[in-house]
Amino acid sequence: MVAKAGHEPVPVDTLRRIPFVRELKYVAVQNLEDRGYDGKIDIHTRSGHFQLLVEEKRSYLTRSAVSQLLAWIKQMGAGKPHKVILLAHHVPRPVAERLVEAQVNFADDVGNIHLALGDRYSWTVIGKPAPGPSSERRLITPAQLQLLFQFATHPESATWPVRQLEPAAGISKSKAAQARRELVAEGLLTQKGDHYQLGPTNLLADRLTSGYTQVLRPKLFLGRFRPAEKTVEQFLSRLHNVPPGIKYALTGGAAADLLQHFYRAPEVQMFIEPASRKIGQDLRLLPDRDGLVTLLRAFGEVVFWQQRDRHTLAPPWLIYAELVNTNDPRAHEAAQQLQQDLSL
Numbered sequence: 001m002v003a004k005a006g007h008e009p010v011p012v013d014t015l016r017r018i019p020f021v022r023e024l025k026y027v028a029v030q031n032l033e034d035r036g037y038d039g040k041i042d043i044h045t046r047s048g049h050f051q052l053l054v055e056e057k058r059s060y061l062t063r064s065a066v067s068q069l070l071a072w073i074k075q076m077g078a079g080k081p082h083k084v085i086l087l088a089h090h091v092p093r094p095v096a097e098r099l100v101e102a103q104v105n106f107a108d109d110v111g112n113i114h115l116a117l118g119d120r121y122s123w124t125v126i127g128k129p130a131p132g133p134s135s136e137r138r139l140i141t142p143a144q145l146q147l148l149f150q151f152a153t154h155p156e157s158a159t160w161p162v163r164q165l166e167p168a169a170g171i172s173k174s175k176a177a178q179a180r181r182e183l184v185a186e187g188l189l190t191q192k193g194d195h196y197q198l199g200p201t202n203l204l205a206d207r208l209t210s211g212y213t214q215v216l217r218p219k220l221f222l223g224r225f226r227p228a229e230k231t232v233e234q235f236l237s238r239l240h241n242v243p244p245g246i247k248y249a250l251t252g253g254a255a256a257d258l259l260q261h262f263y264r265a266p267e268v269q270m271f272i273e274p275a276s277r278k279i280g281q282d283l284r285l286l287p288d289r290d291g292l293v294t295l296l297r298a299f300g301e302v303v304f305w306q307q308r309d310r311h312t313l314a315p316p317w318l319i320y321a322e323l324v325n326t327n328d329p330r331a332h333e334a335a336q337q338l339q340q341d342l343s344l
Contacts, residue, residue, distance in 0.1 A: 009087045011107035052085040059210035071332035096126035143175045145216045150302045153315040158196035170300025212321035222295040225285035247273045251314040252322035258308040263334035273298040
């Protein structure tokens, strides 16, 4: 179904004003569909017709988000990046230059554009600044993100009373009530009477991954450590016998490997409880900023998801967000595979 003009992303109208574009039609993917992309754009020019797959990104384009996008293009675009277009809130100059070099089309709300159609048509404008703070969306809070990861992992919990959400998401009852209202206002939850439902998948994924990288993970980060073992496999084997009273949940590449057997990471990221100062000592880990073990504070019961090979794993959305946060292109491919395998 063709989206109504009022519901089109802002950059679509900018694309229509490019001189060689005679006609442009934007077709949105409906919420219940899962095609791996957010829509299609059909462009008619004097010399022919072109169709582009759409990827929408409304949050800040971090380095990891761009790497994830390029991994997605490699998968969805079948090695043809010019067949894809990114529609974003803002594409900063360094990101724009990287996308142009990778032959990726893009357009943002303020008029930064790169559109190349075949060998004949090309239009590039970069360097326009982001909108001022008054028009920016308010940054998502850690409490909102913790609640959003809870809802994404257990959708039925969106209607739970706040007394149940408190231990599950690791936030107070008052913060749970406030954060749920704010998520409704942001469009990440929809409310019908006393019932709540998660919003569009593309908006949810965008907010979870960008919010995790920029807001939540820095708050949870305890440090990097060096284990006594020489390999990841040896360290993971020792984790089967952690001291009493310590709980952990693998995330990132180690967890993805146990779920998919697609990507074996050279490092281990894990949530830990309790997050005491001597947790490294308890786990026989030495502080090392280049160490292969990263410890993150567990923020609620939601972190401890399921058992695989005698290890507790974090829920898929947290694993996905951690994979996207890394700089390893293989991790980004694993994130895309995880998204497909588990219908995230």
